[in-house]
Amino acid sequence: MCHTNDEMLEMFEATLRQMQTPEEPKLLYTPIIYSMSGGGKRLRPVLLLLANEAFGGEAADAMPAAMAVEVFHNFTLLHDDIMDNAAVRRGKPSVYAKWGGNVAILSGDAMLITAYKLLAGLGGERLARVINIFNDMALKVCEGQQYDMDFEQMERVSVEDYILMIEHKTSALLSGSAMIGATLAGASDEDIKKLYRFATELGLAFQLQDDMLDSYGDEALGKKIGGDILEGKQTYLMVQAMSRATEEQREVLRNTHLREDLADSEKISRVKALYDTLDVKHATEQQIELRFDRALTVLDSLSVEEARKLHLREFARNLMGRKK
């Protein structure tokens, strides 16, 4: 009855391929097409469409909103890549690297406006509700990016503040997408609130797992280990370690990445040795399980029949790379 994750992705990609922009000015619109056709997992539009269908919505009706959240997501990547000075995105040159900062700023702006143009295509009385959710989501994502940049300048970040940051930077776009999908299908306020909690917890589990894989991922699976450590990034492992460390250990945690006398592999193994000593991997795994369990529990409580929750559960598992 309902579409699987793969079927939804396929329908979304088909719509995306039809996306058109004006021809001129070329330097404004070419980077938009480049960015949107650069792949990615399309997590947010797929979640929006699955949440919509779970409450009886038609994918075709929700497609403009699904496009809007994907365009918005790609807008954030254009601007984030300038701020993070990132030359590569999805294995290709970032817009910033390919065309320069000015083009990335302005094309990004045009993408944000384009997202609203897509939303406006929804029309009707649903528009006001959807735009309100979208605005709050979008502002939260900006706040998350600012917190993230603030943290890079801070010696020490509390575990609570770190969770708050990724709730803004990673979860908000997932929870907003789920809420918009459900809103378009006419779900109850209570169910919409549940979807918010589902996607928020899932986003946290996903980001914490991403943090963990940077230190404990499987290099055999092509995962490069230790990038966050070498950049001195704040991650869940780092903030947990800092909260458990002695003054002397903190010194090592915060300054190892700056030492010019150490090889990269040595820096990584020193920090990881401390993570092991402080039992940080275990604490992170526990937190991931806690968040993932909460997400699935909230999902169970949605007021729709079991068959309609199936593909949202599949989405959650796919996101975490789990079979069951």
Next chain:
Amino acid sequence: MCHTNDEMLEMFEATLRQMQTPEEPKLLYTPIIYSMSGGGKRLRPVLLLLANEAFGGEAADAMPAAMAVEVFHNFTLLHDDIMDNAAVRRGKPSVYAKWGGNVAILSGDAMLITAYKLLAGLGGERLARVINIFNDMALKVCEGQQYDMDFEQMERVSVEDYILMIEHKTSALLSGSAMIGATLAGASDEDIKKLYRFATELGLAFQLQDDMLDSYGDEALGKKIGGDILEGKQTYLMVQAMSRATEEQREVLRNTHLREDLADSEKISRVKALYDTLDVKHATEQQIELRFDRALTVLDSLSVEEARKLHLREFARNLMGRKK
């Protein structure tokens, strides 16, 4: 009966002073308050409110939209100042100069989203119509900025292309504001179209006059002469001069600003001497009069009583610095 320009400005400033943003993250929201309280003529919100009142609207109802266009305008300034590497804005350090590019990008993004939040406050069935006008206006402004940057890299720009650029970069925000104001008051499609033409022509007259004052302004009035010439900017005078010049004269027009052997005053007088030879000042004055006349003629044809057009006419004259 209707409010004067000064009264409207006063009402708008009073609303603006009440504007609130979240406290945190500080580096996201402080620049927004800094930018919004940095003065400026508030042309766009005042035009919106005047157009609204001309068709029987209440200023209080249109105030969220007036705030939205002013926030949008200030968003464009934040991002333009990065792209133009501009350190000063309204006699104070630009956000870009004060906090750096990353803050100017992200706070600008938050302002664009905030503009939509303000619009969403309008609610009701008007929302869809207003958002459509706003989206088209916003995208046109981005296109205008890109054309402007493209032109800086071009040897030669046609007069038509230059007019098209300023129609996007300068007129679109004025015409969009006027249309939104009238739409909120329930004006007919025909009157809204007329307001579009009024504000488009007025914006062109305003920008062309601005171009002219750079070369022929009154230094006694504190106007610094020749800034555009020294930057080698494309202006109406330059593109007109290029269209009338011999090959030899073109060489002088395009390369004088690059010559390191000439003093600034000498560069300016050489280019202005050619402007005089090619009768460019006169051509620009004619074009300004043509556009300004068209604007006032369209205004006369609005389907409201004369008393209701009074303050829009006052707006047009104020903008051009004219008594009558």
